[in-house]
Amino acid sequence: MARRNANGDGTIYQRKDGRWEGAIYVYTSSGMKKRVRLYGATRAEISKRLTEAKAKHEQGVPVADKSWLLGDYLDYWLDAVVKPNRRAATYAQCETIVRLYLKPRIGKIPLNKLSVPLMQRFINQLLSDGHSVSKVHVIRKVLSASLTRAEREELIARNLARLVELPQEEPKEVKPWSVEEVSRFLEVVKTHRLYAAYLMLFYGLRKGELLGLRWQDIEVANSKIHVRQQLQRVGRQILIGPLKTTKSRRDLPLLDPVRLALAEYYEQHRVKDTELVFTTVEGKPIDPGNFLRDFKKVCQTNGLRVISVHTIRHTVATLLKRQRVPDRDIQLILGHSRIVTTQEVYQHDDDDSRLAALQGLSGILLEPIEAKTTQSERSGLPSNVIDGNGSRQISRQAAGFVDRLASIISGGAYRIRTDDLFHAMTTHNTVADRVTEVDQRFQALRRTWLVGAVAVSAAVKDLGGDDVELAA
Template sequence: MTTTPRPASSRRARSRANGDGTVYQRKDGRWEAAGYVLAPGNTRRRIRVYGTTRKEALAKLTEKIAASNLGLPVAAADSTVSTYLTYWLNGVAVHQIRENTHTRYAACVRLHLIPGLGAKKLARLTARDVRTFLDGLRTTCQCCAQKRDSARRHCCAIGHCCGTTLSPLTVTYVHSVLKSALEHAVREEELPRNVARNVKTTVPRPRRFQPLTAPEARRLLQTASSNRLHALYELALRTGLRRGELLGLHWEDLDLDGGTASIHRSLQRTRTDGLAVLHTKTRASERRIALPTECIHSLKSHRERHQEERQAAGIGWTDSGLVFTTPTGRPLDPANLTRRFGRLLDRAGLRRIRFHDLRHSTATLLLEQGVDLVVIKELLGHAHIGATAGVYAHVRLRLQRQAIDTLSNALRDGHPPSTA
């Protein structure tokens, strides 16, 4: 009697090491992988994941087993929202987002999501639960909710409600973090749908900013002309570079003869590494920009001063390769730059604005000069032109009114309109 050999896939599944789980193809054509992982309550449970290919199913199982081996309970639909958020935050999101973003996510989960929804079962979470939770965030005093009003160092009103509620922007951010976590549960087939996506929140009004006018910008540059960081302020106002992009700029990124700069790094302060030069946040932020003539001149002067400071520092010099540094070559702290900028505004007799408002000033002045929105998008490094158009909608509206008035004057042919 002849025997039919088992498929190669079955032989591979049997040859997997103990604890790696099993992988096999189902009758419906999908691939199923099963294995034991750490579950809430320090127990072990057998889980099953699925994929359209053997490789996909195996990758899903390997990811869960790896998290389990690190001591992270693998949440399932029968676990609580708190357990799943902890698993997602420390086992998934930590590998996909930047450290500072992960820190904000963790604060959001700890302060709002776990206290508000943590006790509910993940599989029983409904859109109504999410909507009720978000409505509560909008109306509940956070000092009372987090018991911060028991000590004056945390709250200004001891024993009394100060009525400190979250801003609409923060509520929207909490909602987006929850949507991201539940979306991963859907991808892992722990949930059939993302109930948080069924909850519509009001779009918060964009933060108001007051960019510098052309006369104010000229006064700022004139005041900064004798400043050690004059070239930095020139770049910030004439090109719209972000603070981190300016501080993360290396000399090798500049082509002063060709008049260009390559933007692909950003200096950030992180909790673990302190000041660190990282990649820009998005691929759209990686860009090559043309340098204005004024910036080329100021950067050449800055390079000469940089060399003088290097010689003066001697063995105390730190060769970081950065364009803008301390007098000893070390990276500039973003918070220190913000304080220096505030003092510069005071010396110039200008109103206090954020450093980021220099970027808004660049875009606003370019729009007012009739520069195309696509060009501004590429200069600023926005991922989508909708972001550029949305932020500066008020400027475009003002320009529309000026255009309409110009047309009206042309149609009047120099004569005032009739009052008949």
């Protein structure tokens, strides 16, 4: 009589076609029990696979409720995860990538059959078809987000999209406007209907934040501008939605030039019964694409270097950096979630800033050498003359470095603090001078103390015991 397997061990039997089949009950990701069937060429193969399935079951690793194709799971992910939890623009972007690139190419592959080589071939094919590296990065990002969700739902063991190798994405070079270009732009748009909007761009507002601004967001009494929503085009619709991140919700000061420009716009161009500040002549929301085209047209007409509206945010960050505004304040003005974004993406250097930095460095390094040369020419002697004690004199260059170090220690500054403080410091004592000064002061105090001690000792000798105790 054949041995009967215990409950939970599963069963193994040979099919009529000669193949072997195994079956075992395991829990699914929804908490229900499901009978899983395994197929193989030999009994030993099925026995091994049943043992592995049983081990995962005992470890609490569930199986999928059904066999997902990647395309079907992507549809589920879009409808159940992205659409209710992300902004409309984010959903539109993910849906486009799924529809155009993911489902047609790898949508028919079972979710549990995905592999790193398969993913790598898919990415390589996209690059071979001529898609840019930045675009392929976005496609991989969307695929990875969906597989991360599948991993959380315990449908797959790991996110294979993260293991794919891609060429390094080359960031697009951004060249912000200079102070002169900003001044010229503001001068030529003074008579434009949307002058107030163009002026407010230099708050570092995003295009959608500017076009989504409401009159109720402008608090004249407290001189505040409240950034609370944004306007976006999604497909063929123009929608009002939440801000990009929680840090995008911010309050900015209402500066006098902006307040005056808004007041003039309110009197001359405001359309009644609309809550948005900036609208079309008919009172409708301004299409972000049309706003960008109008901005570029102004630049081209007036001979200005054409940039995107978003590049003005880079311009604001860079100009604030040149004004030595702390990075934390710039981050809050721009509404970035992380300060590293402000520092690495939005702040740029230019020829003037590089020139100033290198001039400051040359001042530190070369000034002592020039001083050494001048002194040598005056004395007619080299700077490394042996003194009477047989020790080598400190070179002028080293003395200059120590001089600056002593200046910093003493609370002053040498090209590291404000210029006013630097110019106020007309002399820089050397370390030797400082040590001599301290020693002289100490000797004077010591002499004073000795004179006092002698006087007290003499007075004590002339007094009785009670007076001694009082004096002590």
